[in-house]
Amino acid sequence: MKNMKEEMHDVETLEVETISTPERKYKILLVEDDTNFGNVLKKYLEMNDFIVELARDGKLGLAAFIKEKYDLCLLDVMMPNMDGFQLAEEIRNVDIDVPLFFLTAKNMKEDILIGYQLGADDYILKPFDSEILLSKIKAIIKRNTELIDRQNGSGKYRIGNYIFDTHHGELLKGDEKIDLQPKACALLKVLAENKNVLVNRETLLKKVWGSDSYFNGRSMDVYIAKLRKHFKEDDSVEIKTHHGFGFRLIGEINKI
Numbered sequence: 001m002k003n004m005k006e007e008m009h010d011v012e013t014l015e016v017e018t019i020s021t022p023e024r025k026y027k028i029l030l031v032e033d034d035t036n037f038g039n040v041l042k043k044y045l046e047m048n049d050f051i052v053e054l055a056r057d058g059k060l061g062l063a064a065f066i067k068e069k070y071d072l073c074l075l076d077v078m079m080p081n082m083d084g085f086q087l088a089e090e091i092r093n094v095d096i097d098v099p100l101f102f103l104t105a106k107n108m109k110e111d112i113l114i115g116y117q118l119g120a121d122d123y124i125l126k127p128f129d130s131e132i133l134l135s136k137i138k139a140i141i142k143r144n145t146e147l148i149d150r151q152n153g154s155g156k157y158r159i160g161n162y163i164f165d166t167h168h169g170e171l172l173k174g175d176e177k178i179d180l181q182p183k184a185c186a187l188l189k190v191l192a193e194n195k196n197v198l199v200n201r202e203t204l205l206k207k208v209w210g211s212d213s214y215f216n217g218r219s220m221d222v223y224i225a226k227l228r229k230h231f232k233e234d235d236s237v238e239i240k241t242h243h244g245f246g247f248r249l250i251g252e253i254n255k256i
Contacts, residue, residue, distance in 0.1 A: 026071040026141055027051045031061030031087060032103070033079045041074075044130055045137075058082025062090050069169040069182050070098060071141055077104035077111065088118040095182050099140045103128070156256050157192045159249070160237035162230075163256070164192060171230055178230055183208060184223045191239065191249035200246035 028050050032038035035056070042052045053068065055061035059081045065073065073091060077084035088100055099121045104111070107125050115123040121140050124133060145167070155167040163172040169185040171178040180188065186208045191199060205212035205220060224239060224247060231237045237251040 025049060025051045027053070027068070028137070029053050029055065029061065029065055029068075029070040029073045031055045031058060031064075031074070031079065031084065032076045033057055034076070041130075045134075048134060050137075058084065058087040061087050065091055066094060067181065069179060069185065071144075072099045072101065072137060074101045074103055077102055077106050077115075085114055085118060088115075088120065092119055097144075099144060101133075101136070101140075158252070158254050158256050159192060160231065160234040160251050160253075162234065162237075164188060166192075181223075183219070184226060187220065187223050188227055188249075191247060192253055192255075194249070195253035196248065196250055198242055198246055198248045204246065 028045060030038060030042055030045070030052055032041065032054065033056055038054050038056070042054045045052045053064050053070070055064050057079050061073075061075070062082065075084040075087055079087075082090075084102055084104070088102075091098065091100065096119075100119060101122045101124060102115045102120050103124050103126060105126045112123050122136055124136070155165065157164040157166070159171075161173055164170075165172065166185065166189050169180045169182065171180060187204065190204055190207050201217065201220070202212045205216050209216040209220070224241075228239050231239070234251075237249070237253075240248045240250055242248065
């Protein structure tokens with residue numbers, strides 16, 4: 001059994017086993033300030049057919065998470081600017097469900113408990129066996145995917161000429177694919193669930209942001225504008241604003 005330090009010498013020769021299909025590659029956010037270790041782990045996961053974004057500290061990791069949608073986050077604990085525990089709290093404010101793994105050399109019981117209290121799915125001590133980490137990643141992604149499938153069926157809507165995949169946060173039209181940010185995906189999902197019905201601002205804000213504060217309201221207006229741009233070429237779909245009340249997603253919208 002090899003740990004990651006040993007695999008730095010022979011990662012090029014590893015045989016890969018994939019869980020992704022040609023239509024779907026799972027995306028991992030890796031936040032690690034050790035350049036060599038981060039690069040090796042990133043390459044290993046990419047060889048196993050994952051898409052991996054590597055951020056060098058907590059602040060850069062948070063910026064990456066807000067910008068993109070990820071299926072799983074691997075967080076180092078001891079990092080400059082923002083440590084892994086602080087980053088986990090910020091991530092949980094954006095997405096309460098995304099799986100979190102802590103990767104750390106800190107093996108104090110108190111630190112491990114903090115990790116789980118912050119909603120970690122696993123707390124993995126360095127050095128670790130890369131094959132075991134890979135198996136854990138596959139297991140948690142498979143579990144989450146199956147759970148969502150059971151709860152929401154296909155999780156797909158036909159919105160005008162687009163297919164909206166709520167599981168993967170994507171809008172699909174032929175060969176065109178638009179990756180939605182987590183908030184945009186959650187916002188569109190609520191509107192699609194209430195197709196052709198006025199959804200008031202307070203309801204949207206509380207469901208998607210957890211609070212109907214002024215600043216969250218301004219943020220929501222920005223996301224609504226972005227969603228409108230995605231549908232601008234489809235005359236059969238409209239996100240209509242009812243000033244002072246809320247929004248309505250109008251058009252041919254069906255769950256599939």
